[in-house]
Amino acid sequence: MKFATWNVNSLNVRLPHVLDWLATEKPDVLCLQETKQEDSKFPYEALKEAGYNAVHNGQKTYNGVAILSPHTIADVQYDIPGYSDEQKRIVAATINNIRVVCAYIPNGQAIDSDKYQYKLTWLNALTNWLQQEILAHPKLMLLGDYNIAPDDRDCHDPAAWVGQVLVSEPERLAFQKLVALGLHDSFRLFEEDSGHFSWWDYRMAGFRRNLGMRIDHILVSDALKSTCVASKIDKAPRKLERPSDHTPVVLEIAA
DNA sequence: ATGGCTTATTGTATAAGA
Numbered sequence: 001m002k003f004a005t006w007n008v009n010s011l012n013v014r015l016p017h018v019l020d021w022l023a024t025e026k027p028d029v030l031c032l033q034e035t036k037q038e039d040s041k042f043p044y045e046a047l048k049e050a051g052y053n054a055v056h057n058g059q060k061t062y063n064g065v066a067i068l069s070p071h072t073i074a075d076v077q078y079d080i081p082g083y084s085d086e087q088k089r090i091v092a093a094t095i096n097n098i099r100v101v102c103a104y105i106p107n108g109q110a111i112d113s114d115k116y117q118y119k120l121t122w123l124n125a126l127t128n129w130l131q132q133e134i135l136a137h138p139k140l141m142l143l144g145d146y147n148i149a150p151d152d153r154d155c156h157d158p159a160a161w162v163g164q165v166l167v168s169e170p171e172r173l174a175f176q177k178l179v180a181l182g183l184h185d186s187f188r189l190f191e192e193d194s195g196h197f198s199w200w201d202y203r204m205a206g207f208r209r210n211l212g213m214r215i216d217h218i219l220v221s222d223a224l225k226s227t228c229v230a231s232k233i234d235k236a237p238r239k240l241e242r243p244s245d246h247t248p249v250v251l252e253i254a255a
Numbered sequence: 256a257t258g259g260c261t262t263a264t265t266g267t268a269t270a271a272g273a
Contacts, residue, residue, distance in 0.1 A: 010262055061263055107273055166273065201273070202260035
């Protein structure tokens with residue numbers, strides 16, 4: 001099975017790219033972030049015509065997450081249970097007996113901002129929920145835009161980024177708390193080198209110069225780790241006209 | 256060098272992203 005995550009930065013703008021990518025890559029599961037639209041605007045019909053079922057937790061202008069799959073999407077969960085949040089950042093479902101959690105983790109904006117505190121609080125709520133969720137669903141995958149570069153290999157210029165959002169110690173510790181639940185950064189099961197990124201700033205020719213960050217991840221539970229067979233970051237969509245600033249991260253597992 | 260792009264908004268400048 002092929003799983004993928006992609007922050008599309010407006011599904012309204014990026015739908016043609018998503019449909020092309022589905023046709024080319026034929027993933028079994030595609031998690032989207034930043035759809036930036038209400039459920040009433042979500043392109044269920046166009047996706048259905050492409051052979052994909054979808055569940056969406058959306059809102060106007062900001063955030064919004066979706067799970068797409070040609071398979072049956074069951075036991076859908078919207079938002080983190082018991083955590084009051086106006087922002088639509090979580091949708092989870094069971095597909096082929098695997099618990100798929102699609103997350104758009106807050107950006108944090110700046111270390112001294114309220115949004116940074118929200119990011120850390122939100123990550124804590126996510127971790128507490130997943131601790132329970134893994135007990136109920138040992139085969140669990142957390143896919144999404146984490147807005148965290150786990151270590152310096154995941155940043156194009158660690159010296160310039162010291163202490164900034166995406167790389168700060170509290171954020172990296174929060175990432176390690178997720179790992180401590182028994183989750184594994186699947187991309188790193190196959191690639192140890194630096195310089196592999198999933199996001200590039202639109203400005204300053206960031207993509208052309210590979211000034212990027214690896215902030216989109218697929219974490220898999222212990223029960224899934226041994227089934228992982230390949231992972232890649234597909235840079236092709238980032239080269240298209242009017243691209244998202246993120247590009248898809250892909251994981252293949254046996255079964 | 257606090258700029259540089261891109262998206263959305265009952266817009267025409269502002270907020271947010273990362």
